[in-house]
Amino acid sequence: MAQFKMHLLVCGGTGCRASQSEIIVENLKSEIKNLGLENDAQVVITGCFGFCEKGPIVKIVPDNTFYTQVKPEDCAEIVREHILKGRKVKRLLYEDPETQKHIEDSKHMNFYQKQIRIALRNCGFIDPENIDEYIARDGYAALGNIITGMSPQEAIDIMKKSGLRGRGGGGFPTGIKWEIASKNKADQKYVVCNADEGDPGAFMDRSILEGDPHSVIEAMAICGYCIGATKGIVYIRAEYPLAIKRLKIAARQSRAYGLLGQDILGSGFSFDIELRYGAGAFVCGEETALIKSMEGLRGEPTVKPPFPAEKGYLGKPTNVNNVETFANVPAIFLKGAEWFSSIGTAKSKGTKVFALAGKINNVGLIEVPMGITLREVIFEIGGGIKDGKKFKAVQTGGPSGGCLTEKHLDTPIDFDNLIAAGSMMGSGGMIVMDEDDCMVSVAKFYLEFTVEESCGKCAPCRIGNKRLHEILEKICSGKGVEADIDYLKNLSRVIKDTALCGLGQTSPNPVLSTIECGACYEKCKFTAIHVQ
Amino acid sequence: MNKIKSLDDLRKMKQNLEHEMNIREKSNEPESLVQIRVAMATCGIASGARTVMNTLVEKIEKDKIPAVVTQGGCMGYCYAEPTIEVKVPGKDPVVFGNVDSQRAIDILEKYVVNGELLEGIIPTNYQTINEKK
Ligand SMILES: Cc1cc2nc3c(=O)[nH]c(=O)nc-3n(C[C@H](O)[C@H](O)[C@H](O)COP(=O)(O)O)c2cc1C
Ligand code: SF4
Ligand code: SF4
Ligand code: FES
Numbered sequence: 058m059a060q061f062k063m064h065l066l067v068c069g070g071t072g073c074r075a076s077q078s079e080i081i082v083e084n085l086k087s088e089i090k091n092l093g094l095e096n097d098a099q100v101v102i103t104g105c106f107g108f109c110e111k112g113p114i115v116k117i118v119p120d121n122t123f124y125t126q127v128k129p130e131d132c133a134e135i136v137r138e139h140i141l142k143g144r145k146v147k148r149l150l151y152e153d154p155e156t157q158k159h160i161e162d163s164k165h166m167n168f169y170q171k172q173i174r175i176a177l178r179n180c181g182f183i184d185p186e187n188i189d190e191y192i193a194r195d196g197y198a199a200l201g202n203i204i205t206g207m208s209p210q211e212a213i214d215i216m217k218k219s220g221l222r223g224r225g226g227g228g229f230p231t232g233i234k235w236e237i238a239s240k241n242k243a244d245q246k247y248v249v250c251n252a253d254e255g256d257p258g259a260f261m262d263r264s265i266l267e268g269d270p271h272s273v274i275e276a277m278a279i280c281g282y283c284i285g286a287t288k289g290i291v292y293i294r295a296e297y298p299l300a301i302k303r304l305k306i307a308a309r310q311s312r313a314y315g316l317l318g319q320d321i322l323g324s325g326f327s328f329d330i331e332l333r334y335g336a337g338a339f340v341c342g343e344e345t346a347l348i349k350s351m352e353g354l355r356g357e358p359t360v361k362p363p364f365p366a367e368k369g370y371l372g373k374p375t376n377v378n379n380v381e382t383f384a385n386v387p388a389i390f391l392k393g394a395e396w397f398s399s400i401g402t403a404k405s406k407g408t409k410v411f412a413l414a415g416k417i418n419n420v421g422l423i424e425v426p427m428g429i430t431l432r433e434v435i436f437e438i439g440g441g442i443k444d445g446k447k448f449k450a451v452q453t454g455g456p457s458g459g460c461l462t463e464k465h466l467d468t469p470i471d472f473d474n475l476i477a478a479g480s481m482m483g484s485g486g487m488i489v490m491d492e493d494d495c496m497v498s499v500a501k502f503y504l505e506f507t508v509e510e511s512c513g514k515c516a517p518c519r520i521g522n523k524r525l526h527e528i529l530e531k532i533c534s535g536k537g538v539e540a541d542i543d544y545l546k547n548l549s550r551v552i553k554d555t556a557l558c559g560l561g562q563t564s565p566n567p568v569l570s571t572i573e574c575g576a577c578y579e580k581c582k583f584t585a586i587h588v589q
Numbered sequence: 590m591n592k593i594k595s596l597d598d599l600r601k602m603k604q605n606l607e608h609e610m611n612i613r614e615k616s617n618e619p620e621s622l623v624q625i626r627v628a629m630a631t632c633g634i635a636s637g638a639r640t641v642m643n644t645l646v647e648k649i650e651k652d653k654i655p656a657v658v659t660q661g662g663c664m665g666y667c668y669a670e671p672t673i674e675v676k677v678p679g680k681d682p683v684v685f686g687n688v689d690s691q692r693a694i695d696i697l698e699k700y701v702v703n704g705e706l707l708e709g710i711i712p713t714n715y716q717t718i719n720e721k722k
Contacts (some may be wrong), residue, residue, distance in 0.1 A: 058644075060646050060647055060650055061609075061612060062612070062643075062646050062658065062660070063612070063660075064612055064613055064643060066613075083699070097720070118612055118613050118615075118616035118617050118618065119612050119613075119616040119657045119659055120616070120618050120659040120660075121619070126703050131618040141629070141634075142630055142631065142634070142660075142662060143627075143628070143629035143630065143659075143660035143661045144630075164619065182613060183610075183613075189606050189609075190606075190609075190610060192602055192606055193603060193607045193609060194607075194610060194614075195603065195608035198599065198600070198603065201596040201599050201600075202596070205595075205596045260652055294631040310590070312676045313590040313592075314590055314591075315592035315593050315594070316593065322593065322594065322595055322596050322598075322599060323595050423687060427636055432639060551591055
């Protein structure tokens with residue numbers, strides 16, 4: 058058969074599709090046909106490259122040319138110049154924000170140089186709608202090895218040794234979670250994938266599901282084998298139509314190959330998944346509320362214990378993991394626990410995917426090793442602050458997190474350091490603020506979000522957050538008094554200590570971290586009060 | 590689609606599928622591979638560069654040579670087209686002129702695989718096209 062000499066990888070993620078990447082695919086294909094290059098070049102639709110803001114992206118391999126902001130009318134030129142004559146189309150190459158030079162290939166883009174891609178290993182690399190490409194990259198080999206050659210406990214031990222911690226926000230060790238669920242006896246157990254992703258601005262889970270749905274399906278099956286479950290459920294928000302479509306296609310293909318269903322690979326192990334749709338309430342991402350929602354009840358959190366691993370969906374032991382957590386699993390089994398735990402810090406292993414946003418030159422989705430510093434992320438990968446302005450702070454952890462400033466720039470990022478610094482890993486949002494941004498406004502924005510999203514079940518969260526918000530309003534309108542700061546602090550403490558679920562327990566964090574950071578001086582009524 | 594019945598079948602399937610992904614896999618670590626660039630400007634194409642490229646790609650795939658072939662624009666050696674530039678990791682790149690399919694195979698077998706010196710290297714106090722700008 059014909060051997061292609063080039064692959065044209067066109068981003069088919071939500072971002073790039075919104076700017077016509079589907080038409081780009083058609084145009085590239087037709088120009089290739091016009092020039093009789095069908096045997097030389099293949100067009101592949103992939104998942105997100107993480108560089109959505111400069112999309113649509115077209116990457117050409119093997120020379121790694123990275124074209125940004127490609128328009129349908131550019132396609133003929135790309136094919137005629139690059140594919141036919143080997144000349145890169147300069148004006149479409151990425152321009153380094155500092156040097157204004159065009160970068161010829163993605164290997165030399167600062168954006169990619171410090172990234173390590175584990176969870177995103179196939180995003181922007183394979184066609185997510187073609188299971189063969191996943192299998193070609195060792196897809197389902199981890200599952201195959203485990204169900205034909207390992208006991209559940211052996212597999213759980215590998216997970217424990219890897220040190221993987223949950224990427225959904227809490228950072229609970231995944232192997233231990235699986236072990237607890239495996240030890241609870243029941244006639245039926247469930248594996249749930251939490252794809253609710255409700256943090257404002259977060260899109261890491263969506264990108265994984267759109268770009269590499271099989272890795273999540275494979276990991277759910279592995280988890281099922283480990284804990285003794287035959288049923289998996291993906292709880293995904295209905296606002297993610299493309300992710301849903303790709304998941305469905307992926308599940309259908311796996312079933313057709315017998316990689317989901319009865320007696321997988323003749324091992325005797327059976328597993329299948331189904332999808333449930335969330336209506337987009339933030340609190341439904343909390344695991345107990347999520348389970349209630351799946352049962353058709355109101356999406357309200359319940360008291361833990363009992364944890365889902367004891368009494369979860371329909372009262373049966375249920376293991377809930379986040380999308381990104383799952384996406385790491387097959388890689389861990391293929392490359393080994395030692396490999397995984399060699400990346401990262403003492404207590405946070407592996408990588409984390411972040412959505413980098415705000416006043417930064419390279420906005421996008423990145424995956425970096427734990428332990429990287431904020432400085433590296435913001436000034437190297439992110440290309441520094443927009444328009445040459447000064448850095449003020451970065452918000453991590455979304456509505457549960459807080460602001461980190463200049464003094465934290467060299468702190469290695471991991472679960473524990475971020476908490477010590479007054480913020481959180483959260484699901485991985487990172488919003489960079491420049492000297493002109495007001496941190497109180499940001500805290501207020503998140504508080505507005507939590508007030509809106511609070512389920513109202515418990516008083517500290519329902520009423521307390523509203524009061525916090527009123528005081529911030531008052532300060533921002535210039536009527537603040539010194540005593541407001543103490544009031545904010547005390548009320549925050551009470552809410553954190555008494556709220557029922559994680560939403561309320563973390564909602565005052567943006568406020569507290571703003572009080573403590575003291576990064577703003579001029580014009581700031583807020584710090585003005587406590588500086589006085 | 591037929592069902593995959595065993596881990597062995599899955600492995601076999603992988604082996605059959607992986608060569609289609611090879612170009613992408615190789616692009617992940619170009620530095621560790623022999624990089625071969627074929628000059629594909631109009632003069633190169635006119636003198637048969639496309640055939641040479643096909644030969645190289647097929648041979649590399651068939652013999653599983655750790656090399657990756659890309660195409661470049663004019664290298665400025667019009668008198669010696671088709672030309673190819675070969676960069677072995679850790680060595681300076683060299684340019685071969687007047688390459689036809691037979692010579693392409695020779696270059697792969699002798700220079701790339703066995704590290705023998707070959708005739709027909711275009712002498713340069715070398716600069717790659719990239720550095721020239
Ligand atoms: C208010 C709230 C919202 C949450 N939203 C999500 C979410 O969108 N996605 C998610 O994976 N976890 C979310 N979580 C965390 C889950 O409760 C749960 O800890 C997580 O899904 C466990 O998976 P992991 O161990 O793989 O992180 C949320 C928690 C709270 C308190
Ligand atoms: S803390 Fe808030 S979201 Fe959680 S149960 Fe209480 S009211 Fe509901
Ligand atoms: S000093 Fe206060 S009001 Fe001023 S920018 Fe900073 S946080 Fe906002
Ligand atoms: S959607 Fe295309 S790069 Fe993210």
